[in-house]
Amino acid sequence: MHRRFFAPGALVAASVLLAIPASAASSAPGAPGIGDPYYPAYGNGGYDVSHYDLRLKYQPATDRLEGTATLLARTTQDLSRFNLDFLLDVGEVRVNGAKASFTTSGEHELEITPKTPLAKGSDITVVVRYSGVPSGEQAYGFTSWHRTADGGVAANEPEAAWWWFPSNDHPLDKATYDVSVQVPDGTQAISNGTLQSTSSRLGWTRYNWRSNKPQATYLAxxxxxxxxxxxxxxxxxxxxxxxxxxxxxxxYNAARASIERSGEIADWLAEYFGPYPYNALGGYVPNTATRYALETQTRPFYSPSRFASGTNTYLVVHELAHQWYGDLVSVAGWKDIWINEGFARYSEWLWSEHEGEGTTQEIADYVYASRAADDPFWTVRPGDPGPDNQFHIAVYDRGALALQALRGEIGDEDFFAILKGWTDKYAYGNASVADFQAYAEQVAGQPLAAFFDTWLFQPSKPAAPEAREASIARDSGVPAQPKSWKKIAATSDVHEH
Known part of the structure; x- marks a missing residue:
């Protein structure tokens, strides 16, 4: 017989180990980035947000913002700690009702350590109380908060949330939103979705907005x-x-004459892309010094300078096309930006045809023929342009050209079936360029790898034989400039930030 003896300390240690849940023993910090190679620090790992409830108070005179953000999320791993992307000053964080410790790191990371580790697959509630002056905050040397004479605006791509609410800031983590904003009487607060209610008390008015469909953080x-x-x-x-x-x-008048046609344009786009996917529509023009526009979901942002030369319906077409291509179906990674910009640009070409100012074929022939083979334009690959060229004109024009070439390659019936079927297949989710190629091959019933490689991934101008095969520039020489071209070109830097 062999007797086993335990020291008292060993018995205590063993009992403590037995009391620790397996999930706690295996828990680890969530990654500080979601895994996007273009922006390694954007988004976070370890959880998925389903809803943001933002209760805010904003003072235009001082640009001071106070807020309480409540995030409903589910863990995707055993978590000892997790990050949110945020810049303002945090006063308190609670996870599942208990106070959590927190600190900051990097350019925009809020690191949160809950009182007890979180098991994978758990529903969690995160409450962050915060305050600050958004216009006083920068990350990577820039700001996405635009101060105006009478207030402020949050709108930018690929990041805007950090300046006004803590988030998992990447399109892969879409969520619904309730945004409640208290502002001084006589001032309005505009956000996405539908206005649920307003109320006034003691010189302040509260606006309650709701977005009831999944929405990427940069689109808030x-x-x-x-x-x-x-x-x-x-x-x-x-x-x-x-x-x-x-x-x-x-x-003012040119902006209104353009944006008041949003309903007409959205109904027209629905003929190509399927039913409008949200329960709200509109646009807004704050008096910012910016030059770009942005497809903020249900209510695009437009810089006033975009209307300096008069009405600009091509711009409205572009941003509303994004409600399907970019908002309804969002990029899986920022390298997939062609799915947003190539399609929005092609929508402008379709509008040109609708307005009798040049067909899509005429515009495609002009784009192809007007740039020589040694033009640096052709070195940018729309299918994976790189972070420095994410909003390069080639992503727009060469991207739209690829769509017209696809139309010539597979025919109108399959092409327009793809435009409408794609938004239905991936509605309210995310997809990549590779997903689009696979879907196009499925609908067309033919392999298209070589086609997409030529038009989206080669850093060179598609050769004349390949162009003619796709019904591009079948006639030699440079065709006449389409009537719409100057209007389309005027939107070329629409997302240049």
Whole structure:
């Protein structure tokens, strides 16, 4: 007989180990990035957010923002710690009701350590109380918060959330939103979705907005200022809310003459892309010094300078096309930006044809023929342009050219079936360029790898035989410039930030 003796300390240690859940023993910090090679620090690992509830108070005179953000999420691993992307000052964090410790790291990381580790597959509630002056914060040397004479605006791509709410800031983690904003009487707060209610008390008015469909963080927007607001409905019944800063000056009427056609344009786009996917529509023009526009979900942001030369319906077409291509179906990674920009640009070509100002074929022939083979334009690969060229003109024009070439390759019936079927197949989710190629091959019933390689991935101009095979530039020489081209070219830097 052999007796086994345990020292008292060993017995205590053994009992402690037995009391620790297996998940706690195996828990680890969530990654500080979601895994996007273009932006390694953007987004976070270890959890997935399903809803953001943002309760805010904003003072235009000082640009001070106070907020309480409640995030509903589910863990995707055993977590000892996790990150949110955020810049403002944090006063308190609670996870599942208990106070959590927190610190900051890097350019925009809020590191949260819950009181007890979180098991994989757990539903969690994270509450962050915070405050700060958004215009005083920068990351990587820039800001996505735009100060105006009467307030402030959050709108940028690929990042805008850090300046006004803590988030998992990457399109892969889409969520629904409730945004409640308290502002001084006489000032309005504009956000995405539908206005649920307003209430006033003691000199302050609260606006409650709701986005009830999944929305990427960069597509969430906030604008506070003094606006003229118009309302209506599209022919298909979608409620429309548009907002224009009162101090747009000479750009005011051109902005309204353009954006008030949003309902008409959305109904027209639905013929190509399928039913409009949201229960709200509109646009807003704050008096910012920016030059770009952005497809913020249900309510695109437009810089007033975009209307300095008059009406700009091609711009409205571009941003509303993104409601399907970019918002409804979002990129799986930022290298897939062609799925956003090539399609929005091609929508402008379709609008040109609709307006009798040049067919898609005429525009494609002009784009192909007007740039020599040694033009650096052709060295940018729309299918994977790299972070420095994410919004390069080639992603737009060469990207749209690839779509017209695809149309010539497979025929109108399959091409337009793809445009509509794609948004249905991946609705409210994410997809990649590789997914699009696979779907196009499925619908067309033919291999298209060589085609996509030529038009999206080769850093060179597609050779004349390949172009003619795809019904591009079948006639030699440079064709006449389409009537619409100057209007289309005027939107070329639409997302240049």
């Amino acid at each position: 927007t906030l604008a506070v200022g003094r606006f003229d607001i118009t309302t209506g409905r599209t022919e298909s019944g979608i409620p429309v809310v548009n907002a224009y800063s009162k101090d747009l000056g000479d750009n």
